Amino acid sequence: xxxxxDVLRDVWFGRIPTCFTLYQDEITERExxxxxxxxxxxxYLTLVTDKVKxxxxxxxxAEDVEEMWFDFEGTPLKWHYPIGLLFDLHASNTAxxxxxxxxxxxxxxxxxxxxxxNSVIEAHxxxxxxxxxxxxxxxxxxxxxxxxxxxxxxxGLQNDKFDQFWAMNRKLMEYPTEEGGFRYIPFRIYLTMSxxxxxxxxxxxxxxxxxxxxxxxxxxxxxxxxxxxxxxxKRYQVVIHGIEPLLETPLQWLSEHLSHPDNFLHISVIPxxxx
Amino acid sequence: MAERRVECSWKRHVGEQxxxxxxxxxQAFEEIIHQYNRLLEKSDLQAVLSERYQSDKxxxxxxxxxxxxxxSSRSDNLQQEMAQMRIRHQEELTELHKKRxxxxxxxxxxxxxxxxxxxxxxxxxxxxxxxxxxxAELEGECRELRGQLQDLEQANQTLKDEYDALQIxxxxxxxxxxxxxxxxxxxxxxxxxxxxxxxxxxxxxxEKDCKRRQAKLQKELADAAKEPLPLDPDDDxxxxxxxxxxxxxxxxxxxxxxxxxxxxxxxxxxQSGLLDSISNIFGRRPGNSYGTSPExxxxxxxxxxxxxxxxxxxxxxx
Numbered sequence: 001x002x003x004x005x006d007v008l009r010d011v012w013f014g015r016i017p018t019c020f021t022l023y024q025d026e027i028t029e030r031e032x033x034x035x036x037x038x039x040x041x042x043x044y045l046t047l048v049t050d051k052v053k054x055x056x057x058x059x060x061x062a063e064d065v066e067e068m069w070f071d072f073e074g075t076p077l078k079w080h081y082p083i084g085l086l087f088d089l090h091a092s093n094t095a096x097x098x099x100x101x102x103x104x105x106x107x108x109x110x111x112x113x114x115x116x117x118n119s120v121i122e123a124h125x126x127x128x129x130x131x132x133x134x135x136x137x138x139x140x141x142x143x144x145x146x147x148x149x150x151x152x153x154x155x156g157l158q159n160d161k162f163d164q165f166w167a168m169n170r171k172l173m174e175y176p177t178e179e180g181g182f183r184y185i186p187f188r189i190y191l192t193m194s195x196x197x198x199x200x201x202x203x204x205x206x207x208x209x210x211x212x213x214x215x216x217x218x219x220x221x222x223x224x225x226x227x228x229x230x231x232x233x234k235r236y237q238v239v240i241h242g243i244e245p246l247l248e249t250p251l252q253w254l255s256e257h258l259s260h261p262d263n264f265l266h267i268s269v270i271p272x273x274x275x
Numbered sequence: 276m277a278e279r280r281v282e283c284s285w286k287r288h289v290g291e292q293x294x295x296x297x298x299x300x301x302q303a304f305e306e307i308i309h310q311y312n313r314l315l316e317k318s319d320l321q322a323v324l325s326e327r328y329q330s331d332k333x334x335x336x337x338x339x340x341x342x343x344x345x346x347s348s349r350s351d352n353l354q355q356e357m358a359q360m361r362i363r364h365q366e367e368l369t370e371l372h373k374k375r376x377x378x379x380x381x382x383x384x385x386x387x388x389x390x391x392x393x394x395x396x397x398x399x400x401x402x403x404x405x406x407x408x409x410x411a412e413l414e415g416e417c418r419e420l421r422g423q424l425q426d427l428e429q430a431n432q433t434l435k436d437e438y439d440a441l442q443i444x445x446x447x448x449x450x451x452x453x454x455x456x457x458x459x460x461x462x463x464x465x466x467x468x469x470x471x472x473x474x475x476x477x478x479x480x481x482e483k484d485c486k487r488r489q490a491k492l493q494k495e496l497a498d499a500a501k502e503p504l505p506l507d508p509d510d511d512x513x514x515x516x517x518x519x520x521x522x523x524x525x526x527x528x529x530x531x532x533x534x535x536x537x538x539x540x541x542x543x544x545x546q547s548g549l550l551d552s553i554s555n556i557f558g559r560r561p562g563n564s565y566g567t568s569p570e571x572x573x574x575x576x577x578x579x580x581x582x583x584x585x586x587x588x589x590x591x592x593x
Contacts, residue, residue: 003290010293017304033315036308038301058319097304148397242300243292249285258289 007257011241012162014041016087017097020052020070022059026104032059036097040160041084041241042261044125045070045077046115047158056102065104069112072100076111080124082260088239088268089190122154125262129153132186132263133172135202136255141172157261165261172263173256180212181205181252187265189223199223205252215254216247226269239268324364331360 015038022032035055039048046068053068070077072090077100081089091098107114115121129150133142142150149168156165175182182205189199201222205213219226219238227247228235237244240258259265335356 003286007286007290007293010290010297014293014297015301015305017300017308035315036304036311038305038308055315096300148393241293242296243289245292246285246288249289253286 004257008166009162011258012042012165012261014084014241015039016041016083016242019097019099020049020056020102021099022056023101023103026060026102027064028059029061030059032056039083039098041082041087043083043157043160044081044121045079045083045086047118047121048083052102056104060104067104067107067114067116069103069107070100071103072098076108078112079115079121080113082262082266084241084260085190085266085268088242089192089270092237092239092242092268092270093273118158122158125154125157126150128262128264129172132259135184135186136172136175136182136263138183141174145171153261169261169263179206180210182255185218185251185255185265186259186263187218187255187267189219189226189267189269191223191269192271203251205250205255213251214247215245215249215251218251219247223269234272236269237272239270240265327364328357328360332357 018037018039020035020037022028022034032055035052037049037052039045049068049070057065070079072086075090077086077090087098130139130142133139145168152168153165155161156168184202185205187200187203190197191199199222203213203218203221207213215238216227226236226238238247240254245254245258255265332353335353
């Protein structure tokens with residue numbers, strides 16, 4: 001359906017306006033101007049911030065530069081989360097553009113993973129895809145693909161090539177017609193106020209008696225607090241790719257169309273704005 | 276119908292929400308950020324250029340410091356120099372543009388080469404996999420053959436052992452046979468010896484017996500011969516004539532009975548009667564003999580029969 005293809009394109013080409021400001025305590029030779037960038041929602045911070053690094057290195061001495069890292073309002077940003085997820089989770093209801101602070105020293109070892117090169121990002125990305133396919137197809141589809149197909153998925157993401165990526169990714173979105181959907185839906189629910197990083201459980205898109213599960217069913221099963229009852233005001237927003245899908249949206253359709261390139265549905269549950 | 280409307284509603288909702296999001300987050304900022312980055316580039320370039328201009332300007336100023344001249348001429352010179360510098364920088368700029376084009380070209384070529392190399396690598400990897408598969412197959416075959424070889428060697432060894440065992444058994448049995456044959460031969464020869472001994476003994480005994488009988492007979496004959504016999508010459512001739520005429524036909528019992536009591540005792544030539552009795556003892560038929568006595572018929576039954584010398588003398592046939 002034309003609608004579905006539009007949805008896929010809109011998800012892929014989503015952007016977040018970001019303002020990168022150098023941390024004030026960093027040592028500079030002269031004043032560093034902020035750097036503005038439209039970050040792709042579906043990519044990863046360390047993959048798309050080469051220009052940021054180049055911009056700020058112009059005003060710094062080489063010996064003062066270690067691994068670059070980012071924070072938002074004091075929270076170090078995990079580069080291995082997709083950018084769109086980081087924004088929805090931390091800065092959904094703040095003013096645009098998204099203000100990120102750039103650091104070159106005092107890497108927070110306990111909060112962030114190191115990212116020495118792009119191959120680390122590739123390894124992380126591919127491992128997420130394989131985990132998702134293990135849930136969807138018992139890894140049959142991903143294992144049937146050749147190495148060059150895997151490479152094509154990564155290159156498509158790295159070079160922002162929608163057609164190249166989806167030429168391969170559509171195979172991972174197929175399912176046997178008699179099943180009606182994937183075996184289990186690969187999803188992760190992120191909460192702002194929680195000690196654990198995310199909720200991930202086994203959940204079938206179609207029940208044993210053929211009933212299609214919705215986003216609401218998933219939340220009721222896995223995190224019922226997200227759904228407020230009718231009488232009380234909405235406490236939480238359930239955000240995927242910066243939008244709030246209706247709770248009756250089928251989970252299978254969401255997994256096929258609103259997953260990130262790593263084939264996971266990253267769902268943020270954030271407090272509703274109290275204005 | 277209701278289902279499709281419902282389906283449309285949430286799908287439409289998602290589509291609309293995405294468009295809304297893009298309007299707010301992307302489109303509102305896209306142009307501004309783009310222009311900002313262009314300005315940033317320009318200002319960076321200007322900063323670099325002005326630095327260079329400054330340094331060049333100072334160079335020129337230092338070189339021309341010593342020359343006298345009016346301010347205006349100095350400023351004219353300055354302007355000239357600055358124009359020259361600008362020209363030079365323009366040339367550099369065009370040079371750099373050209374270089375950038377060339378580099379872009381080489382990037383394309385290198386990409387193309389990389390693609391080709393990737394293809395080659397894939398091809399080689401495929402070949403390698405094929406070789407590895409063959410190697411695995413051959414290794415499998417090799418293992419199988421080695422296994423078969425081992426089995427055959429074991430079987431061979433087993434056969435050899437059995438053969439050795441059989442060989443030993445055979446030797447033992449041969450030995451046993453030889454010994455048994457020897458024993459058998461020894462036993463047979465002993466038995467034969469004993470039997471021949473027995474036979475010899477019997478023969479010897481028989482001979483002894485015969486000799487005894489013979490001796491006894493001889494003795495009796497000798498004894499009988501020694502007996503004086505009264506002889507009557509008339510009787511003698513009579514007897515002899517009758518004998519020659521009808522001797523063979525007539526039954527012997529009648530004749531002897533008629534004659535013997537009187538004549539026989541009177542005396543016959545002892546030798547003739549003895550000869551007859553002797554020959555009768557030793558197997559002559561009653562038909563052949565003349566004047567046989569009843570004792571004679573009895574005595575022809577066997578060699579070992581009881582031998583009796585007749586009590587009376589008998590007719591003797593010549």
